[in-house]
Every structure is written in C-alpha cells, then in structure tokens.
Amino acid sequence: MRTTGRNLYILLFVAILVVVCGCRREALFKKNMPRTQFEAYNTMRYGPQITKQSDPFGLPEPALRARLGQKE
Numbered sequence: 001m002r003t004t005g006r007n008l009y010i011l012l013f014v015a016i017l018v019v020v021c022g023c024r025r026e027a028l029f030k031k032n033m034p035r036t037q038f039e040a041y042n043t044m045r046y047g048p049q050i051t052k053q054s055d056p057f058g059l060p061e062p063a064l065r066a067r068l069g070q071k072e
Contacts, residue, residue: 049066049067051063
C-alpha cells in the first residue's frame, strides 16, 4: 500500500512538471521575419505580399489572386 501512495506522488509530480515546463505556445519564426531566402528575395524585388483582402461584404479573405498572379 505504501508503494502505491509513493507512485501516486511521483506521478503527480511528473504531471505537474510537464504542465509547468512542457508546453509553450511560441512560434518557431516571428511573423515579420521571412521564412525562406526566396521569400526574402521576392519581398525585396516586388515589395510585401498582400495576404488578406476584403470581400464585397467587408469580411477578410485570403488574397489568392494577388499572391498567385503574374509578377511584373
């Protein structure tokens, strides 16, 4: 009986340790940093990409035509 109580305390300690130290919600890359050298090149050459635009009702949507269209 004594070992089950000890195991329970160890399990509780490990669970608290995982919750406190384990998961962090941080991005790998910051949003303002380019992800690849190709994205950095395109930003220098063509300017920043438009990622969102408003639809006719004023709701934001992805700007696929602007992003996937022909570059100058």
